[in-house]
Amino acid sequence: MAKMTMVQSINLALKQEMEGDDRVIVLGEDVGKDGGVFRLTEGLFDLFGGERVVDTPLAESGIVGMSIGMALYGLRPVCEIQFSGFTYQAFHQLESHAARLRRRSRGRFSVPMVMRAPYGAGVRALEHHSESREAYWAHTPGLKMVIPSGPRIARALLVSAIRDPDPVVFYEPKALYRAFREEVPEEEETFPLGKSRMVREGADLTMISFGAMLPPTLEAAEQLKTQDGVNAEVIDLLSISPLDDALFTESVRKTGRAVIVHEAPRSFGAGAEILSRILEKSFFYLEAPVARVTGFDVVVPLFARETAYLPDVPRILRAARGILKT
Amino acid sequence: MPRTRIDLPYHVERLSILDETGKVDTELAPELPDEMLLKIHRYMLLTRRFDERLLALQRQGRIGTFAPVTGQEAAQLGTVAPLRASDWMAPAFREAAAELWRGRSLESFILYYGGFDEGGKLEESRNDLPISVPVGSQTLHAVGISYGIKYRGKDDVVVTFFGDGATSEGDFHEAMNFAGVYQTPTIFVCQNNQWAISVPRSRQSRSQTLAQKALAYGFPGIQVDGNDVLAVYAAASEAIERARKGQGPTMIECETYRMLMHTTADDPKRYRLEEDVEPWKARDPILRFQKYLASRGLLTEEEVQGLEEEIKTEIRDAVSRAEALMETLGDPLDMFEHTLEEMPDTLKEQREELIQELEAVGKEASHG
Numbered sequence: 001m002a003k004m005t006m007v008q009s010i011n012l013a014l015k016q017e018m019e020g021d022d023r024v025i026v027l028g029e030d031v032g033k034d035g036g037v038f039r040l041t042e043g044l045f046d047l048f049g050g051e052r053v054v055d056t057p058l059a060e061s062g063i064v065g066m067s068i069g070m071a072l073y074g075l076r077p078v079c080e081i082q083f084s085g086f087t088y089q090a091f092h093q094l095e096s097h098a099a100r101l102r103r104r105s106r107g108r109f110s111v112p113m114v115m116r117a118p119y120g121a122g123v124r125a126l127e128h129h130s131e132s133r134e135a136y137w138a139h140t141p142g143l144k145m146v147i148p149s150g151p152r153i154a155r156a157l158l159v160s161a162i163r164d165p166d167p168v169v170f171y172e173p174k175a176l177y178r179a180f181r182e183e184v185p186e187e188e189e190t191f192p193l194g195k196s197r198m199v200r201e202g203a204d205l206t207m208i209s210f211g212a213m214l215p216p217t218l219e220a221a222e223q224l225k226t227q228d229g230v231n232a233e234v235i236d237l238l239s240i241s242p243l244d245d246a247l248f249t250e251s252v253r254k255t256g257r258a259v260i261v262h263e264a265p266r267s268f269g270a271g272a273e274i275l276s277r278i279l280e281k282s283f284f285y286l287e288a289p290v291a292r293v294t295g296f297d298v299v300v301p302l303f304a305r306e307t308a309y310l311p312d313v314p315r316i317l318r319a320a321r322g323i324l325k326t
Numbered sequence: 327m328p329r330t331r332i333d334l335p336y337h338v339e340r341l342s343i344l345d346e347t348g349k350v351d352t353e354l355a356p357e358l359p360d361e362m363l364l365k366i367h368r369y370m371l372l373t374r375r376f377d378e379r380l381l382a383l384q385r386q387g388r389i390g391t392f393a394p395v396t397g398q399e400a401a402q403l404g405t406v407a408p409l410r411a412s413d414w415m416a417p418a419f420r421e422a423a424a425e426l427w428r429g430r431s432l433e434s435f436i437l438y439y440g441g442f443d444e445g446g447k448l449e450e451s452r453n454d455l456p457i458s459v460p461v462g463s464q465t466l467h468a469v470g471i472s473y474g475i476k477y478r479g480k481d482d483v484v485v486t487f488f489g490d491g492a493t494s495e496g497d498f499h500e501a502m503n504f505a506g507v508y509q510t511p512t513i514f515v516c517q518n519n520q521w522a523i524s525v526p527r528s529r530q531s532r533s534q535t536l537a538q539k540a541l542a543y544g545f546p547g548i549q550v551d552g553n554d555v556l557a558v559y560a561a562a563s564e565a566i567e568r569a570r571k572g573q574g575p576t577m578i579e580c581e582t583y584r585m586l587m588h589t590t591a592d593d594p595k596r597y598r599l600e601e602d603v604e605p606w607k608a609r610d611p612i613l614r615f616q617k618y619l620a621s622r623g624l625l626t627e628e629e630v631q632g633l634e635e636e637i638k639t640e641i642r643d644a645v646s647r648a649e650a651l652m653e654t655l656g657d658p659l660d661m662f663e664h665t666l667e668e669m670p671d672t673l674k675e676q677r678e679e680l681i682q683e684l685e686a687v688g689k690e691a692s693h694g
Binding site for chain 2: 025051052056057059061062064065066067068069070071072073074075077092093096097101102103104105106107108109110141142144165166194242243244245246
């Protein structure tokens, strides 16, 4: 086992999948010799050559559209869009084609591709480099949308995404790229898409979060324990779509209280869907209103104000304590 | 230091082999076996008659909206006739002639335009994509497939169809650019039918030809008389040959005309005059090809009549079969199939919800 950052663990997943399957092709802007602007594809060009680690012209729709064609031909393209803020130029290709070709062809074709993109705020970046728009993809039937929260799970989830028979949008929390290291085994690890995982057990409160918001959520859970004697259960959602409501339903029915934490704007965000499911399936188990701690319905401000935009431990704690009182 | 002229490696040629009177340039005419010529003629006629039949079915309310192809038969059949079965085709939504040639059944069109997703099912034998409605977007898939072909060291090629309107779309330019950069075996076939619904060719681009757009991406572009099936065949064969040999993509602009409406939901009288259409009637691709075949002694008037009867029966039978099939289809639960390979729990729940709903509706109905 080696201690790895998320950058290294994702790189490991790409490398091992490319070694094991010559259908896997990595493409995108600067993914070749440069190794990607965040160095996620570092070393792959030297190992696999320019035909499999493909530097593309600067055109997001082109990258995704070409990936769709590759997937239709039977390859397993993993394309990188440099920032999720630039994926919108490819929105049409994913929504109109990647997500629909299986249905349109009645199962003759499928589009086993992955679109990777770093998302989220907190790295003092320029405009278009800080947003969190997973809901766009989650709202599209036919697409899968997943977000890892740490090095080890990122590697396992990406391996599963690459092997998945359907198109997967894989958002990488760039604030966590080098935030901490974890042991990542050399041998294969996968994690099924469409499943969440329990990362902390407790009986008093359910906290649901994902991606870069998981660490502050866990930290808030620790403080609730030490300062308030409250045992919070924390669920790492991982799969925004398909949404695994079984795990949080079970938890909420046990605790009767829930806080949902994400950095995307609140309205129509993932939290809205989670909350709806809680109301539909666990209404009579609830002891208090469900709280959402989210980004605001604004354009992410430039970095001088981004910490005020992002949910943090004090905000999560305030929300949790608010519903624990009732 | 001085101001110099940069000579580009390509210029734009225009190719025309068979004129309106049926006269042929024997120097340029591709050498085709008689059976191939007759097969092309048969598919031209089948497509035309099928178009007419679909239009009638639509006007009778038996099918929904569709995009007629009349006038563009040569542009499509000339392109696909030189293809092998293992080659690929990425059509737009007005490629009935090309799709029929490649093996799509008449029934599947009727089912599709009759509102049944089942009509989109592709035969395993066809390396073709289903129709693509968002204009120009399929060109990128063609490039991805051809990248795959090149990566696998195969000598297959990919043909993608689009119209003059599509040359204004970003995806078209990205596809052309990617194909140029990677030198993929892609043949970009623009059916310039002069109209994007109501917007004429002159409003799509100031470019003198559409073919010249290829030059900007570093590969050849050629304009052909798109109503001349021999010219289209010759240009397509050349492009296919180049692509097979690893010499990269080609763009072919077929100058043709959309003789009917954009789709059956459109009324061309609002934006074009009958006088605009008139000259193109004389340029009809089928008439001139029939004259040519007759002049070569390959097709008599009686044989045309016989073929017309045969096609009429073929279409009539297909309509009967498709309409009979429609009676048996229509299970609403089909909508849940083919979204993802494995149906997620969320979707299973929603499917169950519709089952309950349908049962409730059924019960209400039976209780009067």
